[in-house]
Amino acid sequence: MPQKLWEADSKTKTKSNLFEFEKFLATKFNYKSYKNYKKLFNWTIKNPKLFWSSIWEFSNIKGIKNDNFYFPKEIIKSKFLLKSKLNYAENLLSKNDDSKAVTFISENGYREEKSWKELNNNTLKFINFFKENKIKEKDRIAAYTVNQIEIVEGFLATSAIGAIWSSCSPDFGTQGVIERFSQIKPKLLIITDRYYYNGKEINIIDRLPAILKKIKSIKSVLIINYPGKKNLKQKKVKGVNFFYYNKLKDSKENKFQFKKFDFDKELAILYSSGTTGKPKCICHRAGGVLLQHLKEHKLHCNVKPGDNVFYFTTCGWMMWNWLMTFLASKASIVLFDGFPMYKRSDLLLKIAEKEKISLFGISAKYIDQLKKLNLNIKTKYKLKYLKTICSTGSPLSSDGFDYVYKNIKKNVHLASIAGGTDLVSCFVLGNIYSPVFRGQIQNNGLGMNTDVFSEKGKSLVNKKGELVCKSPFPSMPIYFWNDKNNKKYKSAYFEKYKNVWHHGDYAERKTNGGYVIYGRSDATLNPGGARLGTAEIYSIVDKFKEVKESIVIGQSWDNDVRIILFVVLKKPKSLNEALSLKIKKAIRLDASPRHVPKKIIEVNDIPRTKNNKIVELAVKNAVEGNKIENIQALSNPEALVDYKNIKELKT
Numbered sequence: 001m002p003q004k005l006w007e008a009d010s011k012t013k014t015k016s017n018l019f020e021f022e023k024f025l026a027t028k029f030n031y032k033s034y035k036n037y038k039k040l041f042n043w044t045i046k047n048p049k050l051f052w053s054s055i056w057e058f059s060n061i062k063g064i065k066n067d068n069f070y071f072p073k074e075i076i077k078s079k080f081l082l083k084s085k086l087n088y089a090e091n092l093l094s095k096n097d098d099s100k101a102v103t104f105i106s107e108n109g110y111r112e113e114k115s116w117k118e119l120n121n122n123t124l125k126f127i128n129f130f131k132e133n134k135i136k137e138k139d140r141i142a143a144y145t146v147n148q149i150e151i152v153e154g155f156l157a158t159s160a161i162g163a164i165w166s167s168c169s170p171d172f173g174t175q176g177v178i179e180r181f182s183q184i185k186p187k188l189l190i191i192t193d194r195y196y197y198n199g200k201e202i203n204i205i206d207r208l209p210a211i212l213k214k215i216k217s218i219k220s221v222l223i224i225n226y227p228g229k230k231n232l233k234q235k236k237v238k239g240v241n242f243f244y245y246n247k248l249k250d251s252k253e254n255k256f257q258f259k260k261f262d263f264d265k266e267l268a269i270l271y272s273s274g275t276t277g278k279p280k281c282i283c284h285r286a287g288g289v290l291l292q293h294l295k296e297h298k299l300h301c302n303v304k305p306g307d308n309v310f311y312f313t314t315c316g317w318m319m320w321n322w323l324m325t326f327l328a329s330k331a332s333i334v335l336f337d338g339f340p341m342y343k344r345s346d347l348l349l350k351i352a353e354k355e356k357i358s359l360f361g362i363s364a365k366y367i368d369q370l371k372k373l374n375l376n377i378k379t380k381y382k383l384k385y386l387k388t389i390c391s392t393g394s395p396l397s398s399d400g401f402d403y404v405y406k407n408i409k410k411n412v413h414l415a416s417i418a419g420g421t422d423l424v425s426c427f428v429l430g431n432i433y434s435p436v437f438r439g440q441i442q443n444n445g446l447g448m449n450t451d452v453f454s455e456k457g458k459s460l461v462n463k464k465g466e467l468v469c470k471s472p473f474p475s476m477p478i479y480f481w482n483d484k485n486n487k488k489y490k491s492a493y494f495e496k497y498k499n500v501w502h503h504g505d506y507a508e509r510k511t512n513g514g515y516v517i518y519g520r521s522d523a524t525l526n527p528g529g530a531r532l533g534t535a536e537i538y539s540i541v542d543k544f545k546e547v548k549e550s551i552v553i554g555q556s557w558d559n560d561v562r563i564i565l566f567v568v569l570k571k572p573k574s575l576n577e578a579l580s581l582k583i584k585k586a587i588r589l590d591a592s593p594r595h596v597p598k599k600i601i602e603v604n605d606i607p608r609t610k611n612n613k614i615v616e617l618a619v620k621n622a623v624e625g626n627k628i629e630n631i632q633a634l635s636n637p638e639a640l641v642d643y644k645n646i647k648e649l650k651t
Contacts, residue, residue: 002437005405016432017298024058037433037443044447051447052080052474059294062090063260075499078472085260088267088286089160092327096120100332104149105351107196107338110228114149124251126157133220137162142186144168144177146195146337147315150224150245154190162261166269169316170195171610174207176632178214180271183281184481185217192224193232198339205234212237263287264478270318270421278630280488281481284424288474292425293325300429301359301388305330311361312340317611318421345373353381360386363393364400365612368542371403378409388413395517397539398439416441418517425475428515440514448473452509457497466521467505506533523616525554526561532595540590546570546579551606553620565597568606575602599648605639619643
């Protein structure tokens with residue numbers, strides 16, 4: 001039996017949004033089960049039309065609802081709430097008073113906040129600016145910026161007028177930005193002049209001429225200064241209009257008439273990581289994203305009006321979009337920019353304490369770093385308001401679960417979540433009714449017919465396989481940009497299993513309904529034909545104090561695959577036979593003899609994407625001398641030099 005680490009008490013369950021939702025279903029549909037997640041989940045799968053329609057009503061979405069659904073045999077053609085109309089921005093601007101809406105905090109401690117009234121007024125300022133620059137419905141607005149309040153306003157204004165938003169964080173280099181934005185031909189670019197990371201100032205504005213030279217569609221540029229700093233100087237480019245945020249005029253009108261768009265109106269274009277080719281431009285629909293996020297925030301995260309929500313993310317990651325929609329639940333959001341351990345290892349926890357954070361969102365990697373530093377947070381911070389910790393980005397190890405409850409907070413809902421850019425939401429996540437078991441994501445999301453399949457397409461329990469979704473869901477992409485006949489779209493999700501969404505995660509579904517994610521299935525190891533998850537090896541290697549971090553690949557060798565483990569050590573050049581044997585022995589005992597690497601090799605660094613995900617495929621290609629696709633997707637491509645032409649891997 002898995003170890004139970006936490007369960008909400010009866011009072012907490014009864015006061016939850018989930019319980020209120022069940023009462024709502026009882027009045028509408030004579031629903032009779034309470035505080036039983038499995039029964040509620042089964043009802044949502046059997047009654048998808050009633051369920052998704054009820055999310056609209058329960059969440060009080062502003063708009064015109066029509067209960068029309070189209071569920072043909074081919075999942076990709078499914079339609080939710082046909083002929084329904086709404087405005088995404090109107091639903092996010094859910095308040096207009098003097099209470100706090102958005103807070104920005106920089107690594108250096110600079111802080112500013114804006115009220116709901118200011119957020120509304122500044123969004124209107126952006127709307128007028130867009131209109132003056134002849135931005136129309138479906139025009140693309142690109143943002144190359146840090147995670148600051150002005151970008152929230154720009155995003156809201158973009159969706160308010162029916163234009164399409166797309167953003168990249170400044171850690172993407174010039175080429176990475178050009179590769180993404182050139183595909184969607186934006187009319188206007190919003191850019192922050194600089195950013196800071198671990199005390200270092202990095203100039204972004206100097207990259208502007210190269211970007212404008214390659215993306216001819218950009219006719220106007222809006223420059224925003226880094227919060228608390230004056231604008232950096234920049235060279236103007238002929239034929240492009242330059243504007244400055246701090247010189248935008250305040251709106252003479254106090255109100256904006258929100259046009260209601262179709263449920264399937266384009267909202268934003270997000271990008272695949274691009275580590276296996278040119279980044280795919282994934283276009284998401286406003287209604288589907290709003291509906292899915294409201295379900296996740298209210299029913300799974302139990303977020304309530306006035307809660308303060310923090311997620312450590314850049315605006316180049318889907319979690320930024322997820323964070324934005326918390327405004328629709330009348331919650332206040334807290335933005336952070338910079339290095340999460342600048343000058344102090346517990347910087348983000350200090351912010352959580354000071355800002356009275358109720359939902360604290362971080363990556364599994366961040367929890368692992370805290371664990372390695374052996375920080376005991378709960379002796380320093382009470383975190384009185386903290387109800388939920390969300391973890392994503394990579395699988396959270398069992399030790400990571402232990403660390404949270406032993407060293408951060410005992411009475412907290414640890415909700416490990418998994419989904420992706422592809423659905424800008426989650427397949428599996430937490431809920432307040434079910435216990436938290438060590439190493440497990442709690443359940444399927446409501447209405448998400450998620451499963452684990454064998455290679456032959458058979459449902460598996462307590463066995464590892466492919467994470468899939470067997471029914472349509474409202475936040476499926478509308479389409480990929482420049483994708484004739486949905487060729488790339490179908491290839492991405494519907495090629496492996498007929499008419500079933502194949503997500504590309506290697507996972508296991510437990511008897512109790514919980515899930516364990518073992519990493520990307522395209523990075524699974526296949527020695528002797530047995531499929532092994534990389535996460536199983538990482539969770540063991542991470543326990544070694546000598547190891548700072550690691551990456552594991554399957555090297556093609558002698559008509560088979562052999563496992564190679566690369567390690568970055570705390571003391572460089574300290575890998576010896578004794579440590580190698582110790583690591584191999586631990587893997588043999590805690591995982592299996594099949595998991596034991598044939599070779600352990602020390603390297604200086606681990607290549608990773610801008611979103612801090614390690615890239616096993618790029619390492620595998622470097623080791624095997626293959627072409628590494630879209631190297632611009634990596635934050636540290638120079639790290640790959642270590643993996644080329646390694647003598648030890650020739651024998």
